[in-house]
Amino acid sequence: MRLLVQIGDTEVQLDLPSAGANPGTCALAGEPLEVDLCWIRELPGRALLSLLIGSRSYRLWVEQPGPEEAAWRVFSDDSEVLATILDPRRYSPASRNTHKDGLARITAPMPGRVVKLLVQAGDAIEAHQPLLVLEAMKMQNEVRSPKSGRVRQLAVSEGAAVSAQELLAEIE
Amino acid sequence: MAAARDVRGRPARRPLELRRDPIPASAKIRKILVANRGEIAVRVIRACRDLGIASVAVYSEVDRAALHVQMADEAYPLGAAAARESYLNISRVIEAARRSGAQAVHPGYGFLSENPEFAQACADAELIFIGPSAVSMRQLGSKTAARELARRHDVPMLAGAAALPTLQEALREAERAGFPVMLKASAGGGGKGMRRVERAQDLAGAYQLARTEAQSAFGDDTVYLERALDRPRHVEIQILADRRGNTIYLGERECSVQRRHQKIIEESPSARLSPQLRARMGDAAVRVARAAGYENAGTVEFLLDESGGFYFLEVNTRLQVEHPVTEMVAGIDMVAAQIQIAEGAPLPWRQEDIQPRGHAIECRIYAEDPANNFFPSPGRIAVWETPSGPGVRVDSGVYEGWQVPLEYDPLLAKLIAWGADRPEALRRLRRALGEFHISGIRHNLPFFRRALDDSTFTAGDVDTSFVERLLAQPRDLESEAAATRELENAAALAGALSYARQSQLVPESPAPSSSNWQQTARREGLR
Secondary structure: OEEEEEEOOEEEEEEOOOOOOOOEEEEEOOEEEEEEEEEEEEEOOEEEEEEEEOOEEEEEEEEOOOOOOOEEEEEOOOEEEEEEEEOOOOOOOOHHHEOOOOOEEEEOOOOEEEEEEOOOOOOEEOOOOEEEEEEEOOEEEEEEOOOOEEEEEEOOOOOOEEOOOOEEEEEO | OOOOEOOOOOEOOOOOOOOOOOOOHHHOOOEEEEOOOHHHHHHHHHHHHHHOOEEEEEEEHHHOOOHHHHHOOEEEEEEOOOHHHOOOOHHHHHHHHHHHOOOEEEOOOOOOOOOHHHHHHHHHOOOEEOOOOHHHHHHHHOHHHHHHHHHHOOOOOOOEEOOOOOHHHHHHHHHHHOOOEEEEEOOOOOOOOOEEEOOHHHHHHHHHHHHHHHHHHHOOOOEEEEEOOOOOEEEEEEEEEOOOOOEEEEEEEEEEEEEOOEEEEEEEOOOOOOHHHHHHHHHHHHHHHHHOOOOEEEEEEEEEOOOOOEEEEEEEOOOOOOHHHHHHHHOOOHHHHHHHHHOOOOOOOOHHHOOOOOEEEEEEEEOEEHHHOOEEOOEEOOEEEOOOOOOEEEEEOOOOOOEEOOOOOOEEEEEEEEEOOHHHHHHHHHHHHHHOEEEOOOOOHHHHHHHHOOHHHHOOOOOOOHHHHHHHOOOOOOOOEOOOHHHHHHHHHHHHHHHHHHHOOOOOOOOOOOOHHHHHHHHHOOO
């Protein structure tokens, strides 16, 4: 499983093994890491885990993002790190981008390139209908509409490079 | 066989214990009602248990599940959440004491602890009030009266004036004392009704505001003024007095780390007090206490200027929040001492028996948000992991799962570290802060980590402007210390693994629990 993690201004690509009882060998920015993971406590919305990276031991509390937040909060003894996880395989334009007036703003979940537009401005669309294809981390992903309605505007064109959170389309 | 030695090779001290022999069995207290809540109620209940005394808790509607109720031997409801319906309601507290058959009442701090009417009501109900008499409480509770008493007994104080009934008098006295001046409420506390005035033309407005504030906070608009010091230090002397006129001091506490006149870090001894100055301040404190016929534990507060001059401020006629730092260096259980004084026992120590050992520092852990101007942050405590290990003490009134009510003071716990000297106490405190993890509510732990990393603080060079200057430094208080690259990588992995676990895209590793974590994720929808 490949994920992109943003911490501050830096982004790092992580490859987690898709099978195996423990993460085992992971790759951080392409560099292999031996990782041993133990879940110590799991509570609603948060967990305590023990990580051995090589033989280096970390005791970390992890909290999932709140309703208005994008980042996972990771606490060590003295520090708090905000980590935003970008998953190229699965995401839906967040419903939190839907305003009360019914306007849904579709934004890029991660930096990438618009490969193909699947709809045009003014089109009537169904919920979950693909709007465009975004390529990120060498994988192509369909960006779907969170609701049925009409395409008010497409903010990007085919081939455009987009950054995370950049507006792609608006559905009304 | 060699005599026992302590860690520094000195002969070990025998444990300090009050002699209970001279007390007739009838005077011995067998049951105490604790008229308080939170960490101080828990603290008093612990002392009761140590002494083999039964403890009685009282609680408001929102405190049914509070820690002090769980820990006490008996518990009685007082009424609604609002303090005036419960912890401030004298007749209900007295009624609970009567029903429980308690012989004595410990008031803790705050609430009714410095209310002479309550002390009198206890006396009238033939309950022992564990504290001073209503008479000496009245004499010292009014700041203007206490100031007058101290002046008569040659205790140094800042130029100023007692009660200022008119603006004209305030102006005249301010000119005489010299600007800048501090306007203070006579009945005051906690910084309310307190105003610093730099120039004569600002006095009229400040005078009016201070009076209004004092009236609404204390029901008494009497104000007085004192010459203001630049960058003063706040140092207080702990005293213990028995019913037979023996009065001693247990050293000082440095309480200069304050925010809006509220203490947040306290330590003992003060990093900058010479033995001579300590003795002079201690003698002054004892003179004030004797003059008021004081009994039980009390604190005399002073301001200290940069040249070592000290000035009487006020007397607190109760146990202080920060009493543990004194307990740690004096080796005395002050709550136990309070109880035994209330039984009529003589103090078992003379002044020369009090030899402070080592250094102790306390942090007040509050449910407040340092990123949002320290605004109180009530809510449910999702995670509560407290530190332990050598030299570490946590006096807490909460637990994991507890809903912090919004009706009361947001103090959650006090973290106290002791070391053989100040650097060791600081190292242990720093380590303990790292072990402390609170989640679900906002708290001020990040503030303490930052304060302890500040060179002014570690050098012991703080005055009452320290917090303000620390907070003015450009750094985001919400985030804690900067992470290393190594830690960032570990955090990235931890975040990604947690995400993957929620997404159920990696198989389960052996986990010691059912996965609430995942259920929550499903409930809230995957993002």
